[in-house]
Amino acid sequence: MTMSEASTAASELLLDARGVTKRFGGFVALNNVDLVVRPGERLGLIGPNGSGKSTLTNCLCGALRTDGGSISFAGRAIDKLSSYQRARLGLGRSFQLPRPFHSLSLLDNLRIPLVYAVNARGGTHLSEQQIRARSTELLGEFGLGGKLHRLPGDLTQVEMRKLELARAMATDPTLLVSDEALAGLSHSEVDEILALLLALNKRDVAVIFIEHIMRAVMAFSERLVVLVAGEKIADGEPKDVIADERVIGAYLGQ
């Protein structure tokens, strides 16, 4: 690859994380991890419990500061930015355990990202009416249209997951990091959420899909990355990655 090809490739990347390292005291949670995401890409991220998937999410989204490496998003270095600034740039996330705003109605749960991420971004400014319309529309898409004025405490587990995704989508991201959105759901519920994520991706939202359910990972991912003990051990075509001996040994098993 020539120099000019390399620079074109880099500028086409939506997320470009190089050598990300995170330590907790003496424990190295992430060791020199490279991760790239292209615009509109569906990237699966798997690994055993404690391998650093959530730590990587937190480092990418700004909830944790890295101890080394660099992260750039949409061509801009974001290492020094706080989580709220990254959210405003278009880096959305959903949490592994749903973290709704429990004293606010579902409509108001979506109002927060709309006024604080979308309106703060500059350019379009949503009026009160548009905010209501947009949150109603999003909640409808996620099958929560009948519960606009309910509190999150009234929701079932799967509805809570949907709210979590709807709120992440309300930030209008170009990259969504979905951290185990399917954990603890039934077979049909997994398919339901998976269909929602695929529909989001159709609108050019790139997704980092962190998941344990291999059926869902294989159905969703265009590319698969495997983390083990804080190191990236595989990155490529899903069918090649799951055939990789190291991946089988460390995670999938025989």
Place this chain on the structure above:
Amino acid sequence: MSNGRFILFACLVGVALVAASMFVTNEYYVFAAYFVLQYVVLATAWNILGGYVGYVNFGTTAFLAIGLYSAAALNKWLDLPIPALIPIAGVLCGAVGLVMGYLTIRLRGVYFTIATLALSVVVQTFITNWDYVGGSRGLYVMRPSEVPVFGSYVAYLFFLMTVLAVAAVVTARAIERSTFGFGLAAIRDDETAAAASGVPVLRLKLVAAAISGGLMGMAGAPLPFYLTYVEPTSSFSLAYTVNSVAMPLVGGTTSWIGPVIGAVLLGTMQQAMTVLISSSVNLLVVGLLLVIFVIAAPNGILGLIRSKGGKKPDPETNPLAAMLVTEKRSSQ
């Protein structure tokens, strides 16, 4: 009701209160009503940080005393009138709130609360050793016996406190319904999720701490003229802190009306008990009420009223309960 209409409504209530005070012949009642209104300001101010953001501040006395002593000192030095002292105390205490916030507000739950308690101790130590305002001996504040228009000085002080109470309640209500207020509620519910939704968490908390502290300081500015004698022990009385926490909790913390209900109810009760039984019984009653409410009605009187409509009270919107929940979450 729009903000404009509410301001008009609040002003009318204020005018009615002041007008009523003119017709009261026994000055004690005006004196007692001042006490209640002062708690309306303190409880409302406390609730902006404690109720809206969920940061339990045990430093009310520090802010009140800074307001009080800055007014006493500036009055002694430059002979400034109270209407000039109130905004100065407000700006000063707002700045203290900002600095305190910057240093401590990254702490969560009980750790923040302990830090605010420490602030009271630091300020008290400083005042006790500040000779210009009398140190531990205290300081007499002379006030004219007559003022134009109002007649008695107590009526004049009552008017000023009414203005402050109206301003505090209008501010709290405006915050509650603003984008800023929604941001604070999101922080109260979940800081990490709020940040992920684009809420500038630290900045919003600091603004809330500054407004809360500023209002407390303004409530303190007329106090030396009300008491006519100030000294550290009673100025730093635990009663101010306990009351300004208890009143919003008893009334309900999620809405501006909660602290007002709590302050009027507990404040009136305390005044009645001070006169009828003894001044030391009143804190005991506040303590008992606080225990009863935290256990039986964690969302205060507002929660009780709302739960009648079939909606379950949400204990998580209560800052004390929320504090425990935060502890649980962080230990996960």
